[in-house]
Amino acid sequence: MIKLFKKIYYYFFIKKIIKKNVTYNRNKNDDRYILEEIIFPFILTNYNPQKILDIGREDYEIFYNEFFKNRELWTIDIDPKRREFGAKNHITDNVVNLEKYFKNNTFDFILFNGVYGWGLNKEKDVQDAFNAIFNILKKGGILVFGWNDEVVPFSKINGLLKLEPFYLKPLRGTSFTCNNGAHHYNFFIKN
Ligand SMILES: C[S@@+](CC[C@H](N)C(=O)[O-])C[C@H]1O[C@@H](n2cnc3c(N)ncnc32)[C@H](O)[C@@H]1O
16 A cells, blocks of 8 residues: 555656656657656655665756655766766766775665766776676665667676666566667666
8 A cells, every 4th residue: 555655656756857857758668768757766666765876977867866856866977077967966987986985785776877888888897887886786776777789798797797687567577678779778686
């Protein structure tokens, strides 16, 4: 009953934020629709994350701060010009350096969307980034990993191999391919 109430609450909570900030029409399988209107409400309803990290921030994501209002949201981006798009807690640095800022087992939810293959391309950097993400994710924490091209084979990424694929019920799988631009989401949990 409480779960149903939360589900309805976050459905309308998200819709209200979208209505205020998204001015274009989008298809139900577009990557932003999937992320904002399926993945976020599911995570908020079922995991109630208190500490959240969003890696890589563009201008079209400033309003993501609203989704995580009254929670401890951190953002990081390598480009100093992206600071203005970040959360109140923003770091300008390379994702590979995350452990300089955070202790092991800090975050309940990490969003790592559109950075692997979009700047983070070298194998060593990819390894370092995923090892750091694994370490700073809490036990039971969720990673949503969004990507377009497999620039380093997943089967070689140690930090990723330490995580378990996570079944995201509303998308009926541990991954999802969106219909625009072959964007993919993979879901993981740290057990
Ligand atoms: C294509 S944008 C995508 C951002 C966003 N997370 C999204 O969901 O669309 C890529 C962003 O990642 C940042 N970026 C690229 N390489 C990075 C790195 N090694 N560490 C931190 N940020 C990086 C870029 O500056 C840019 O803001």
